[in-house]
Amino acid sequence: MAVSLREYRARIKSTESMKKITRAMELIAASRIIKAQQRAQAAAPYARELTRAVSAVATFSNVDHPLTREEENPKRAAVLIVTSDRGLAGAYSSSVLKEAERLAEKLRSEGKEIDTYIAGRKGEAYYKFRQRPIVQAWTGFSDQPSYDVAAEIGAALIESFLKEQGEEGDVDEVHLVYTRFRSMLTQEPTAVRLLPLEVVEAEEGESVGRPDPSDVLPLYEFEPSAEEVLDGLLPQYVQSRVFFALLQAAASELAARQKAMKSATDNADELIKKYTRIANQARQAGITQEISEIVGGVNALADANSGSE
Amino acid sequence: MAENLTVSLVAADRTVWSGEATMVIARTVEGDVGVLRGHAPMLSLLTDAVVEIAEVGGDVVIAVVDGGFLSVAGDRVSILSERAMLASEVDVDQARAELDEARGLIGSGGEAERRVRRAEARIRAVERVR
Numbered sequence: 190m191a192v193s194l195r196e197y198r199a200r201i202k203s204t205e206s207m208k209k210i211t212r213a214m215e216l217i218a219a220s221r222i223i224k225a226q227q228r229a230q231a232a233a234p235y236a237r238e239l240t241r242a243v244s245a246v247a248t249f250s251n252v253d254h255p256l257t258r259e260e261e262n263p264k265r266a267a268v269l270i271v272t273s274d275r276g277l278a279g280a281y282s283s284s285v286l287k288e289a290e291r292l293a294e295k296l297r298s299e300g301k302e303i304d305t306y307i308a309g310r311k312g313e314a315y316y317k318f319r320q321r322p323i324v325q326a327w328t329g330f331s332d333q334p335s336y337d338v339a340a341e342i343g344a345a346l347i348e349s350f351l352k353e354q355g356e357e358g359d360v361d362e363v364h365l366v367y368t369r370f371r372s373m374l375t376q377e378p379t380a381v382r383l384l385p386l387e388v389v390e391a392e393e394g395e396s397v398g399r400p401d402p403s404d405v406l407p408l409y410e411f412e413p414s415a416e417e418v419l420d421g422l423l424p425q426y427v428q429s430r431v432f433f434a435l436l437q438a439a440a441s442e443l444a445a446r447q448k449a450m451k452s453a454t455d456n457a458d459e460l461i462k463k464y465t466r467i468a469n470q471a472r473q474a475g476i477t478q479e480i481s482e483i484v485g486g487v488n489a490l491a492d493a494n495s496g497s498e
Numbered sequence: 499m500a501e502n503l504t505v506s507l508v509a510a511d512r513t514v515w516s517g518e519a520t521m522v523i524a525r526t527v528e529g530d531v532g533v534l535r536g537h538a539p540m541l542s543l544l545t546d547a548v549v550e551i552a553e554v555g556g557d558v559v560i561a562v563v564d565g566g567f568l569s570v571a572g573d574r575v576s577i578l579s580e581r582a583m584l585a586s587e588v589d590v591d592q593a594r595a596e597l598d599e600a601r602g603l604i605g606s607g608g609e610a611e612r613r614v615r616r617a618e619a620r621i622r623a624v625e626r627v628r
Contacts, residue, residue: 412543
């Protein structure tokens with residue numbers, strides 16, 4: 190009996206140290222979420238001004254730009270999947286990968302082939318393990334993406350989008366799969382089409398902050414010309430959309446991690462309680478047995494003594 | 499109300515400077531442009547250069563942008579640039595080193611020239627402050 194008691198105590202101890210770790214991770218994630226949200230907020234003015242400028246150009250000039258042009262017969266689609274670098278974030282990565290699978294299924298049924306681009310080590314590992322081809326992967330920034338990374342990703346996507354059909358590595362559509370940060374409690378895997386750009390769209394509504402439809406856009410003068418301004422604007426617009434997605438994904442990842450670690454801590458608590466009860470029971474059982482052994486021994490002695498007299 | 503310009507200088511990941519100003523001078527691809535109150539709505543491309551913002555009190559804010567846009571509409575001026583920064587935030591030594599390095603690469607393509615321009619713009623911004 191004493192052996193199993195020692196075993197239970199060891200188990201309680203290890204669960205306790207595990208709890209300490211998960212608790213620490215929970216707190217770290219919680220403090221980083223605030224930072225991630227601040228970053229998202231800090232990036233909002235740029236996205237807002239850029240959206241304003243793009244819609245201004247789109248309104249006043251006849252937008253026909255390679256980045257907005259629909260291919261007549263799209264054959265290949267690029268999908269950028271934004272996952273995390275590290276695990277222990279509950280279902281975060283797997284749910285975004287599941288969403289990506291769904292999108293891939295849909296694109297395949299439309300007769301398009303798929304080029305996969307990945308951000309985050311988890312997604313890379315998932316594809317490598319299944320031996321599926323990845324065109325390009327970026328890793329090492331998932332919980333605090335910088336604009337430079339977004340610019341790099343955006344540039345790579347634009348480059349392959351702008352290639353002519355039939356050229357090596359050409360894609361006709363670019364989709365983006367990321368996790369949208371709705372609140373601390375809900376994060377939602379989302380798939381959006383990034384390219385060709387639809388300048389007038391309402392989806393990213395609340396967080397990017399679109400210009401109020403009621404304020405009338407003034408008649409802009411463009412320097413040097415509307416086309417050239419658009420030429421400069423659109424790639425940055427794409428990059429800022431990618432950046433936005435990365436920031437959202439980062440906040441979602443941290444929120445998911447916090448939630449996962451919180452429930453891990455709670456589970457550890459419960460386990461400790463359960464093991465403590467079992468250990469107490471074992472201890473009590475041990476005492477009871479010892480007492481009954483002693484009593485049994487005394488009785489036996491008394492019996493033997495009375496028998497000899 | 500509309501005595502001054504409302505200016506915001508925005509980088510991709512933060513707002514670098516915002517406030518009221520009397521004048522903004524920036525360099526577009528077609529040359530320097532000064533914006534005063536009542537300027538016609540305009541949207542133009544900027545080059546890597548120094549931007550001057552004359553604050554209401556008479557102080558001048560000097561910043562450096564690497565490309566980007568200037569948008570003017572109804573006395574609201576927004577300057578968007580991926581990596582905008584104030585002159586006080588520029589690391590001069592780093593900019594000098596960058597300039598030397600980029601100068602060495604000149605002739606190898608447009609990217610080096612762009613880096614030279616960017617580094618020069620940074621150094622110029624710092625010198626302007628002094």
